[in-house]
Amino acid sequence: MKRITIYDVAKEADVSLATVSRVINDSNVVREDTRLRVQEAIKKLGYKPNAIAQGLALSKTTTVSIVMSEKLFAYNAKILNGLMDVAKIYNYNIMFHTTSKGISRMQDVIESIIKSRVDGVILFNDNFSQEEMEVLNDYQIPTVVVGSRIEDNGIETVGNVYINFEQLAYELTNRYFERGIDDISLVEDKLNMSTMQQLKAGMERAFKENGKEFTKYISYDETYKSSYAFLTEYFKTHKPSKVVVTLRDSQAIAMMNAGTEAGYTVPDDAELICVLNSKYLMMTRPNVSTYNVPEYDMGAVAMRLLTKMLVNDESVKNNNKINMSYNYMPRQTTKD
Amino acid sequence: MKRITIYDVAKEADVSLATVSRVINDSNVVREDTRLRVQEAIKKLGYKPNAIAQGLALSKTTTVSIVMSEKLFAYNAKILNGLMDVAKIYNYNIMFHTTSKGISRMQDVIESIIKSRVDGVILFNDNFSQEEMEVLNDYQIPTVVVGSRIEDNGIETVGNVYINFEQLAYELTNRYFERGIDDISLVEDKLNMSTMQQLKAGMERAFKENGKEFTKYISYDETYKSSYAFLTEYFKTHKPSKVVVTLRDSQAIAMMNAGTEAGYTVPDDAELICVLNSKYLMMTRPNVSTYNVPEYDMGAVAMRLLTKMLVNDESVKNNNKINMSYNYMPRQTTKD
DNA sequence: TTGTAGGCGTTATCAG
DNA sequence: CTGATAACGCCTACAA
Numbered sequence: 057m058k059r060i061t062i063y064d065v066a067k068e069a070d071v072s073l074a075t076v077s078r079v080i081n082d083s084n085v086v087r088e089d090t091r092l093r094v095q096e097a098i099k100k101l102g103y104k105p106n107a108i109a110q111g112l113a114l115s116k117t118t119t120v121s122i123v124m125s126e127k128l129f130a131y132n133a134k135i136l137n138g139l140m141d142v143a144k145i146y147n148y149n150i151m152f153h154t155t156s157k158g159i160s161r162m163q164d165v166i167e168s169i170i171k172s173r174v175d176g177v178i179l180f181n182d183n184f185s186q187e188e189m190e191v192l193n194d195y196q197i198p199t200v201v202v203g204s205r206i207e208d209n210g211i212e213t214v215g216n217v218y219i220n221f222e223q224l225a226y227e228l229t230n231r232y233f234e235r236g237i238d239d240i241s242l243v244e245d246k247l248n249m250s251t252m253q254q255l256k257a258g259m260e261r262a263f264k265e266n267g268k269e270f271t272k273y274i275s276y277d278e279t280y281k282s283s284y285a286f287l288t289e290y291f292k293t294h295k296p297s298k299v300v301v302t303l304r305d306s307q308a309i310a311m312m313n314a315g316t317e318a319g320y321t322v323p324d325d326a327e328l329i330c331v332l333n334s335k336y337l338m339m340t341r342p343n344v345s346t347y348n349v350p351e352y353d354m355g356a357v358a359m360r361l362l363t364k365m366l367v368n369d370e371s372v373k374n375n376n377k378i379n380m381s382y383n384y385m386p387r388q389t390t391k392d
Numbered sequence: 393m394k395r396i397t398i399y400d401v402a403k404e405a406d407v408s409l410a411t412v413s414r415v416i417n418d419s420n421v422v423r424e425d426t427r428l429r430v431q432e433a434i435k436k437l438g439y440k441p442n443a444i445a446q447g448l449a450l451s452k453t454t455t456v457s458i459v460m461s462e463k464l465f466a467y468n469a470k471i472l473n474g475l476m477d478v479a480k481i482y483n484y485n486i487m488f489h490t491t492s493k494g495i496s497r498m499q500d501v502i503e504s505i506i507k508s509r510v511d512g513v514i515l516f517n518d519n520f521s522q523e524e525m526e527v528l529n530d531y532q533i534p535t536v537v538v539g540s541r542i543e544d545n546g547i548e549t550v551g552n553v554y555i556n557f558e559q560l561a562y563e564l565t566n567r568y569f570e571r572g573i574d575d576i577s578l579v580e581d582k583l584n585m586s587t588m589q590q591l592k593a594g595m596e597r598a599f600k601e602n603g604k605e606f607t608k609y610i611s612y613d614e615t616y617k618s619s620y621a622f623l624t625e626y627f628k629t630h631k632p633s634k635v636v637v638t639l640r641d642s643q644a645i646a647m648m649n650a651g652t653e654a655g656y657t658v659p660d661d662a663e664l665i666c667v668l669n670s671k672y673l674m675m676t677r678p679n680v681s682t683y684n685v686p687e688y689d690m691g692a693v694a695m696r697l698l699t700k701m702l703v704n705d706e707s708v709k710n711n712n713k714i715n716m717s718y719n720y721m722p723r724q725t726t727k728d
Numbered sequence: 729t730t731g732t733a734g735g736c737g738t739t740a741t742c743a744g
Numbered sequence: 745c746t747g748a749t750a751a752c753g754c755c756t757a758c759a760a
Binding site: 059102104105106107108109111112115117119122126129130131133136137140141144149150151152153154156164167168170171172173194195284306309310313335336339340341 | 440441455469472476480487492500508620642645675676
C-alpha cells in the first residue's frame with residue numbers, strides 16, 4: 057500500500073490539493089458537493105494527513121512532551137492519567153521521556169525535546185536543575201512543572217501546579233505540638249528530594265517557631281536495598297519516634313513491619329503517617345493514615361494550564377502558579 | 393530568540409546549507425577545518441536540527457508509539473522501563489498513548505498513530521482487537537505486542553514478546569494435582585482479560601487431562617468497588633478453595649485480608665499464589681508466593697525486536713515471536 | 729468557491 | 745570537497 061498523499065486524494069476527487077486541504081481542516085468555504093466528493097475520495101483511499109508535514113508547514117506539532125523520572129513511574133500513574141485525558145481532549149499527542157541516572161540524563165532529554173519541536177512540556181518536579189529549565193526557556197518552550205513547588209525564579213514562562221508540602225508538614229507538626237508531642241521523625245525518600253526538602257523545611261519551621269529544633273530527619277544510604285532492611289537494622293538500636301512520617305507507601309509499610317517485628321505497636325508506640333496516598337495503605341492492618349492529594353486533578357490542571365499557555369491565553373499570563381489543596385485523612389495508624 | 397535554521401548556520405559559517413547538513417549527519421567527506429567552522433557556528437547560534445523537517449525529508453521519524461491501557465499504567469512500569477531504556481539506546485523517541493473506555497478509544501489512538509507517521513508501535517496486550525491490529529498492518533506499521541501471547545493470525549509483520557500464561561497455569565495446576573489437591577480457584581482480573589483467558593485455558597487443560605472439570609473461575613461484577621469488598625462478601629457464604637490464584641498483587645492481598653478476617657488462615661486453610669510479582673507481595677505477612685516474570689527484559693526485548701523489524705533485519709523475519717521464561721517463587725502463602 | 733505558487737527546514741542527487 | 749536544486753507533504757495567501 058503506497059503511502060497516499062493529499063495529491064492522490066486531489067486527483068481522485070478531481071480537485072486541487074488546496075481544496076482537499078480545506079476539507080481536511082474544516083474550512084467552511086468549500087461547496088457542499090465538492091466536500092462530499094473529497095471526503096469520499098479520502099475514505100476510498102484511506103488517506104490520513106501526514107502530521108509531520110503539517111507540523112512543518114504550520115511550525116506547530118500539537119504534541120507536548122512529558123518528562124519524568126523512570127523510578128517514579130508507577131507512583132505518578134494518576135497524575136499521568138490526568139495529563140493524558142486532558143491532552144486527549146485537546147488533541148495533543150504526547151512525547152514521553154524518562155530520566156534515569158545511567159542511560160538518559162536530563163540533558164539528553166532536553167536535547168531531544170528541542171529537536172522534536174514539541175509545542176510545550178510537562179516536567180515532573182524530580183530531577184532537573186534550574187539550569188535545564190532555563191534552556192527550555194531560551195528555546196521558548198512553554199513549560200509547566202507538576203508536583204512540588206518550584207522556586208520563584210525570574211522565568212515567567214513556566215507554570216507550576218503543586219502541593220504545598222512545606223505547609224503540609226508545618227501543619228502536621230503543629231497538630232502534634234498541640235497534643236504535646238514533639239518526638240517526630242521524617243523518613244527520607246531519595247526518589248524525590250525536592251519534595252523531601254520541602255517537608256523538612258515545613259517541620260523545621262514549626263519546630264523553630266516553638267523554640268525547638270527538628271533533628272530527626274532519617275536518611276539512609278543506598279547500601280540498604282530497601283527501607284525495610286534499613287529500618288529493621290535501625291530499630292535494633294533506636295526506638296521509633298512517637299510520630300513517624302514517610303512520603304510513600306512502601307516506606308510506611310516497611311516502617312510498620314520493621315517496627316512491629318521489633319516489638320513496637322502502631323499507633324500506640326508510634327503513630328504513622330504516609331504523606332502520599334495509595335491503595336496499598338488500605339491493605340495493611342491497621343490502615344495507614346495519609347493525605348488526600350488530588351493527583352488526577354493535578355495532571356488535568358497542569359495539562360489544561362499548558363494548553364492555555366500554548367494559545368497565549370491572557371488569563372494565565374500572571375497566574376500560572378496553581379496551588380492544589382490536600383486534606384488529612386486519619387485512619388488507624390494515628391490517634392487523632 | 394528566533395528559531396534558527398540550517399540557513400542561519402550556513403551563513404554564519406560561510407558555507408552552503410548542504411555542508412551544514414553534512415556535518416550534522418557525520419558525513420565524512422567534509423574537510424576538517426570547514427567542519428570545525430560549522431560546528432562552531434552551530435554552537436554559537438544554539439542550533440538544533442528540526443526533527444520534523446528531517447522526518448519529512450527522510451520519511452522516517454525515529455519515533456515509535458507505545459500504547460497501553462490507562463488502568464494498567466502503574467502495573468506496567470517495569471516493562472515500560474525496559475522499553476524506554478532500549479529506545480533511548482537506539483535514539484528513538486516515544487509517543488505515548490493510553491486507552492480507556494471513556495475518553496480515548498483504541499480507534500482514535502490508531503488514527504493518531506497513523507497520522508504521526510511513527511516508525512513502529514508497541515502494543516500492550518490488553519484491549520485491542522484483531523481488527524485494529526489489521527489496520528496497523530494495512531498501513532505497514534511494524535508492530536510488536538508485549539505481554540501475553542497473541543493468536544497466530546496471518547499477520548506476520550507483528551512481533552510478540554510474551555509469557556506463556558497458559559502453560560504457567562497448566563503447570564501450576566498439575567503441581568497441585570500431584571499433591572492430591574484439585575480444589576483450585578482462579579480470581580478474575582478484568583483489567584487484563586486476555587491474560588485471564590490464557591490462565592483459565594491452562595487450568596482447564598490440566599483439569600481435562602485429568603478427567604476433571606475446572607469450575608472455580610471467580611468473577612465478580614463492577615458493582616463491587618474492589619476485590620476486597622467482593623471477597624469479604626463472598627466468604628460469608630463460601631469457604632476459600634485450598635488454592636487461590638490471582639493475577640495481581642492487590643487481589644492477592646485482598647484475598648488474604650478478607651480470608652483472614654473471615655477466620656481462615658493462609659496457607660493452612662487456603663494457599664495463595666499471585667501470578668504477577670510486585671514488591672508489595674513481600675510487605676504482607678505472610679509473604680505471597682508468586683512467579684518471577686522478567687518484566688524489564690520483556691520491555692527491552694520487545695523494543696529491540698521492533699528496532700530490528702524497522703531496519704528489516706532478516707534474522708527476525710520468521711522469528712518474531714519470543715517466549716520469555718518465568719519461574720515459580722514459593723514464599724510463605726504456599727506449602728510447597 | 730477553487731486553483732496556483734511559495735514556503736516550512738532538511739536530505740539527497742548532481743554538477744562542478 | 746562543496747554548492748545548487750529538487751524532493752518530502754502540507755498550508756495559505758493571492759489570483760482567478
